[in-house]
Amino acid sequence: MGSEVPIGDFSVMTRLSKKALRHYHDLGLLVPAHIDTHSGYRFYDTAQVDHAHIIRRFRSLQMSIPDIKALLSAPDIGARNALIAAHLAQMQEQLERTQDAVRELIELLSPSERHPEVHTRQEPRTLAWAITSTIDIASIGSWFATTAHQLTDALRRSGAQPHGPASGLYARELFSESRGEATLYIGTTEPVPPPAPVRAVVLPAAEFAVLTHVGSTHTGIDRSYGHLGSYVSNNLMSGQGPIREHYLGADCGRFSGFDRTEICWPIFGTAETGTDMAAAHDGIG
Incomplete structure (x- = not known):
């Protein structure tokens, strides 16, 4: 365990906004280490920083919330790597579809004089x-x-x-x-x-x-x-x-x-x- 820090400091440390942190708390993805019973203010443990970084990186890569939950709760490195590999495969498929779409749009903008027989x-x-x-x-x-x-x-x-x-x-x-x-x-x-x-x-x-x-x-x-x-x-x-x-x-x-x-x-x-x-x-x- 590390030391507890307020949500503002944790936001700076993780580059996740307060709004995002509250949203991830509501989803059960990143739960504060402590919530003040009087003010409702959230405090996080510095040991949660790595998890926050993982969440931010994979959300930027369009990984779904359920998949990130599964990733963070994976029982071992093999299970975690399998989830990451599956997501990378999905990203590769999406990249190929995007490349195909770009190529087709370029062809539409510059139509060929030749047509299929x-x-x-x-x-x-x-x-x-x-x-x-x-x-x-x-x-x-x-x-x-x-x-x-x-x-x-x-x-x-x-x-x-x-x-x-x-x-x-x-x-x-x-x-x-x-x-x-x-x-x-x-x-x-x-x-x-x-x-x-x-x-x-x-x-x-x-x-x-x-x-x-x-x-x-x-x-x-x-x-x-x-x-x-x-x-x-x-x-x-x-x-x-x-x-x-x-x-x-x-x-x-x-x-x-x-x-x-x-x-x-x-x-x-x-x-x-x-x-x-x-x-x-x-x-x-």
Whole structure:
């Protein structure tokens, strides 16, 4: 134990304002060593200075109050280091997102004269194994990872052979209303009944305008969607069915390892409505 000092002196020693110290006291994060019963004035022990410095540094790095509490109460240095490492990983992810956003903004301010190539293609009738969910657009990343694992694991365990690239099918409401139907599917030539939650579906033949978005992440894919949609509106007749995506560059039938995404926008003549997937579910199985 050290000696007790009034809140004003402790504020100078820790570079935490009186307001911040009172707030951390209310949260139970940094409790005064003594409170005068008559005046209500707070006194702190000089042994609390290091804790105050830890709090200030990690709050400046956007660590949450619950995480700082866990850090300060960690039973050993290993547990403390694990919490710090987890927060550093979050900071690194945030930094990468910020860098991506800065790069995209620079590109928007200095648009390139070159645009991705768009071509039209007739997609054949496709037998596939699929998982369909109604999701919020904010959760699409976690949904994609979980569903891709379920689907590829079901194929592996069944022995069914994949045919063609791993793909997705996305209802327009998912983008326009922030909630809608999303499907991941893998083509297969073997009509083996799949295990739940996988369903056998038949995707009808359809015609699409196709653009390839390059990259192992979907950073900037909104610009690819914008260019493709503009091209279709200016040069073709847009259908109203769901958007297909094909994930290329990975092993056949696998979602992991893809390095580019084919975006397929349905065009007039053979585009299917969102209800076609429901009807397709009855095609096999």
